[in-house]
Structures are given as C-alpha cells and as structure tokens.
Amino acid sequence: MASNCTRFRLVGRSYVLFVLMPEPPLAVWLGELDVWARRSHGFFDRRPVLLDLSKLPLSKPELAALIADLKARNIPVVAVEGVDSQLLDFTLPPLIHGGRPGGESDADTVAGPAETQDRPCEPTSLLLDKPVRSGQSIVFTNGDVTVLGSISSGAEVIAGGSIHIYGTLRGRALAGVSGNADARIFCAKFDAELVAIDGLYATANDTTSYLCGRPVQAWRDQDSLQMREIVSSARRRV
Amino acid sequence: MGQVLVVTSGKGGVGKTTSAAALGAALAESGQNVVIIDFDVGLRNLDLVMGAERRVVFDLINVIQGQAKLPQALIRDKRQERLYLLPASQTRDKDALTERGVARVIDDLRATFDWVICDSPAGIERGAILAMQHADIAAIVTNPEISSVRDSDRIIGLLDAKTEKAKKGQQVVKHLLVARYDESRASSGDMLQIEDIVEILSIPLLGIIPESEQVLRASNLGSPITICNPESAPGRAYFSAAKRLNGEVIPITIPRERNRLFGRLLGGRAA
Numbered sequence: 015m016a017s018n019c020t021r022f023r024l025v026g027r028s029y030v031l032f033v034l035m036p037e038p039p040l041a042v043w044l045g046e047l048d049v050w051a052r053r054s055h056g057f058f059d060r061r062p063v064l065l066d067l068s069k070l071p072l073s074k075p076e077l078a079a080l081i082a083d084l085k086a087r088n089i090p091v092v093a094v095e096g097v098d099s100q101l102l103d104f105t106l107p108p109l110i111h112g113g114r115p116g117g118e119s120d121a122d123t124v125a126g127p128a129e130t131q132d133r134p135c136e137p138t139s140l141l142l143d144k145p146v147r148s149g150q151s152i153v154f155t156n157g158d159v160t161v162l163g164s165i166s167s168g169a170e171v172i173a174g175g176s177i178h179i180y181g182t183l184r185g186r187a188l189a190g191v192s193g194n195a196d197a198r199i200f201c202a203k204f205d206a207e208l209v210a211i212d213g214l215y216a217t218a219n220d221t222t223s224y225l226c227g228r229p230v231q232a233w234r235d236q237d238s239l240q241m242r243e244i245v246s247s248a249r250r251r252v
Numbered sequence: 253m254g255q256v257l258v259v260t261s262g263k264g265g266v267g268k269t270t271s272a273a274a275l276g277a278a279l280a281e282s283g284q285n286v287v288i289i290d291f292d293v294g295l296r297n298l299d300l301v302m303g304a305e306r307r308v309v310f311d312l313i314n315v316i317q318g319q320a321k322l323p324q325a326l327i328r329d330k331r332q333e334r335l336y337l338l339p340a341s342q343t344r345d346k347d348a349l350t351e352r353g354v355a356r357v358i359d360d361l362r363a364t365f366d367w368v369i370c371d372s373p374a375g376i377e378r379g380a381i382l383a384m385q386h387a388d389i390a391a392i393v394t395n396p397e398i399s400s401v402r403d404s405d406r407i408i409g410l411l412d413a414k415t416e417k418a419k420k421g422q423q424v425v426k427h428l429l430v431a432r433y434d435e436s437r438a439s440s441g442d443m444l445q446i447e448d449i450v451e452i453l454s455i456p457l458l459g460i461i462p463e464s465e466q467v468l469r470a471s472n473l474g475s476p477i478t479i480c481n482p483e484s485a486p487g488r489a490y491f492s493a494a495k496r497l498n499g500e501v502i503p504i505t506i507p508r509e510r511n512r513l514f515g516r517l518l519g520g521r522a523a
C-alpha cells in the first residue's frame with residue numbers, strides 16, 4: 015500500500031488580484047467606490063480583492079468595520095497589505111506582502127468559461143478570434159490582447175499590456191493592469207461600459223457621446239485618461 | 253443519423269417553446285421525422301402548446317429512470333403523423349435529469365428521427381446546459397430588446413464552451429431566430445433593429461417571427477402555428493426558417509399578415 019504522505023502536496027500558484035487602496039477621508043472614498051460600482055454594475059460581484067492600507071492607517075475595529083462594509087457591497091477581501099501584523103488576528107484576512115505588479119506573475123490566461131489554455135511556452139500576446147461574449151472574462155497579464163470580434167456588453171478583457179479590438183467595444187477593457195501606464199486601448203468602434211489603463215478608468219457616463227460608434231484609442235497622460243477618435247492618415251489628407 | 257437542434261435563449265418568455273413546436277411541425281410537414289423533447293422539468297409547456305396534455309402518461313424522467321421504455325413515452329401528434337413529443341415531468345425533481353440518462357435518450361432518438369429538437373428551459377443553469385449538451389445546431393431565440401440580446405449573447409458563450417461539440421473542439425452551428433418582432437415598434441425606435449441584433453450577436457439570421465395574436469390563438473388551441481394557421485405571417489416565417497434549417501438558401505423577409513384586407517372584404521360581403 016502506498017504511504018499516505020505521498021498524497022500531500024503543497025503547490026505554489028500565482029494569481030492576479032485587484033487591489034483596493036482606500037485614502038482618507040474614508041467616507042468620501044467609500045462614496046466614490048459606490049459611484050464606481052453603480053456605473054459599472056457587477057464589476058466587483060464577489061471578485062476577490064486585496065486591501066492595501068498603506069495610505070489609510072486604521073485601528074483594528076475600524077479595519078473590521080471597513081471589511082464588513084466591503085462585504086456588504088459584495089466585495090470579499092481575501093488579504094490585507096500595508097498594515098502592522100499586530101493589527102490582524104484570525105478573525106481578519108491575513109497579511110500579505112511582497113506583491114509585485116501583475117506583469118511579472120505567471121498567472122494564466124483565464125479565458126471565459128472552460129476555455130483555459132495550456133501553453134508550452136509563455137507567449138507575450140493573446141489573440142482571440144471569436145467575440146468575447148457577455149459573462150466571459152479574459153485575463154491575460156503577460157502582454158497585449160487582440161480581439162478580432164467584439165467585446166459584448168457584460169464581458170471584459172483584462173490585459174497586462176494593450177488591448178486591440180477590431181470589432182465593437184461594448185463591455186469593459188482594462189489595459190496595463192500590471193502597472194503599465196504606457197498600455198493603450200484601440201477599438202474599431204467604441205461603445206464601452208468601461209475603459210481603464212493602469213488603474214485610471216472612465217465609464218460610459220464619463221465619455222463624450224461624440225466618441226460613440228467611432229474608432230477610438232485610449233491612453234494615459236500623466237494622471238488622466240485620454241480618449242480620442244482614431245483618424246486614419248488617408249482620411250486626414252482629404 | 254438525425255440532427256439535434258436546441259432551441260434556447262437564456263431569457264424566459266421569448267418564444268422558445270412556441271418556436272420549438274412550430275419548427276418541429278414545419279420540418280415534419282416537409283416529410284421528415286421529428287421529435288421534440290421538453291427539457292423544462294417542473295414548468296412543462298410543450299404538451300399544452302401541442303395539445304397533448306391529456307395524453308401524457310410517461311415522461312422524460314420516467315425513461316431516464318427506467319420506469320418506462322422510450323417508445324412508451326413518445327406521443328405522436330394527432331394531426332401530423334411524423335411529429336412526436338417527449339414530455340417533461342411536471343412533478344419530479346429537476347436533479348432526476350442526469351447527464352448520462354439524457355445522453356442515452358438523445359442517442360436513441362437520433363438513430364430513428366431526422367430531427368431531435370430540444371426545447372430548453374430559461375436560464376443558464378443545469379437544465380439549459382443539459383438541453384444544449386448534445387446539440388449539432390442551435391436556434392437562439394431573441395426578442396428585439398436589449399436584455400434578451402444580452403442573455404442570448406451569454407447563451408452563445410455557453411454553447412461555445414459547455415457542449416459536447418465544444419469539448420471536442422468543434423462548434424455548434426448557431427442561428428439567430430428573432431421572435432415577437434413588431435414592425436411598427438421597430439420603426440418608431442422602441443425596439444432594437446434587426447441589423448443591430450445581428451451585429452451584436454454576430455451569428456447568421458434564421459428568421460424573423462412577427463409578433464402576432466395568431467400565435468396566442470394557436471397556443472390556446474393547442475396546435476403549432478405551422479399546423480393550425482400555416483398561411484399566417486408567423487406561420488410563413490416559421491416555414492421559411494425550417495427550410496433554412498434544411499440548408500435552403502432563401503432571402504429573409506418579414507412576413508406580413510395577408511388576410512387583413514381579405515378579411516375586410518369578406519366582412520363587407522357578409523354585411
């Protein structure tokens with residue numbers, strides 16, 4: 015009989031987590047979070063997040079209250095960063111440190127339901143030759159994502175690098191999530207619920223209706239998210 | 253070997269059951285043997301729409317659990333001899349539908365029928381997944397409104413990920429069936445345009461079924477519209493859709509009611 019201890023294996027695995035970094039005053043920050051969540055409905059919906067408290071020192075009861083507040087918003091906090099380990103006991107999520115911006119992690123492509131791919135060597139770009147359908151979430155932190163079709167309303171593509179969409183962007187595109195401020199988003203037709211680059215975001219309400227239906231690129235200029243119609247040089251010459 | 257067609261949508265009340273019955277009857281009219289399976293355990297409807305509710309003895313779950321043989325549970329339509337119904341159970345627990353049982357029933361039916369049509373329950377849960385599991389072809393029923401289109405989009409994603417075909421690296425052939433289309437509301441901008449729906453879902457159009465009181469009348473009579481009123485606008489729309497399922501290439505039109513003017517003339521004469 016095989017010995018039982020061979021069954022026990024400890025495996026290391028890296029994941030990409032979204033980080034919430036509250037700033038004082040907390041009430042204002044929570045208010046902004048609510049506005050954000052309302053605009054991009056369902057974005058958090060039980061998506062696990064890490065709470066980085068380096069900008070907001072809290073006492074233990076305050077921290078417990080904040081975690082409860084987030085839970086009430088359907089945002090589960092799975093770990094905390096940037097606090098003294100004394101603050102956390104077993105009733106609170108564990109302390110974590112040494113996080114790197116997502117780009118260096120070896121997290122997988124989590125393509126929509128049951129589409130996870132096995133890859134022999136690490137590619138630095140991902141090509142999607144089918145539309146990204148409502149309810150699907152494509153996460154690729156190693157580089158650029160190219161979508162030949164459209165991204166539906168209620169679907170999302172999250173990339174470490176830039177995102178190129180040859181169809182219509184109706185859902186969400188989050189580029190540069192590994193801390194790459196140079197990432198850009200390009201789409202042939204813009205009708206997005208949300209675009210974000212390295213943490214800076216704009217929702218449908220923030221974007222001028224002029225852009226709707228046009229080819230658009232989005233990029234980050236210092237601390238602002240810029241969006242502009244892509245005018246081809248051929249057209250410009252006319 | 254017959255083909256398995258799933259009629260699905262995500263959203264409820266869009267016209268799946270109506271369409272499964274109408275397409276099934278139209279395919280049977282064209283000389284093919286057709287069976288329609290009701291997958292809506294607990295909310296069965298197809299027997300009513302096909303006027304067979306008093307003839308249900310055994311159902312799909314009885315067959316899966318071995319309490320009845322498949323031929324015992326099949327109900328032959330009284331008006332169209334090539335059309336059969338396999339009813340859902342109204343009383344059993346949904347969990348009694350097992351993956352293996354469904355696979356066996358579909359394999360058996362496929363061997364004797366030209367078309368096995370699966371009428372899917374609403375939602376994206378287990379029942380809907382079981383109904384689409386063995387499909388070769390899918391008719392995605394969509395109403396011209398944004399919530400229906402989004403649910404259809406979701407279902408298309410599942411067809412591409414969860415079906416047997418998808419697991420083998422193949423694709424279910426997907427068709428869009430726009431149902432309950434109201435031309436006057438579409439032109440006034442109340443409803444999504446057909447082009448927009450096709451663009452959003454990016455799958456080919458199988459047909460446009462107009463909103464019509466004839467459908468309600470047919471369903472109250474317990475007869476598929478393609479049997480009780482084949483010349484009505486929705487009847488003709490379903491017949492063209494059935495032809496396209498058989499591979500015929502015919503242009504898509506939005507059928508209009510022909511008999512309105514006719515009816516008025518008749519009325520005038522009677523007066």
Ligand SMILES: Nc1ncnc2c1ncn2[C@@H]1O[C@H](COP(=O)(O)OP(=O)(O)O)[C@@H](O)[C@H]1O
Pocket residue numbers: 261263264265266267268269270271297374431432433461462463464465467468471486
């Ligand atoms: N083309 C149509 N015109 C008018 N009413 C329709 C049409 N198609 C379906 N209906 C009605 O809509 C309701 C829901 O249809 P049903 O086929 O049961 O939908 P589902 O199976 O998707 O839940 C029924 O009352 C049906 O008679």
Ligand SMILES: [Mg+2]
Pocket residue numbers: 268269270292297371372373
């Ligand atoms: Mg139904």
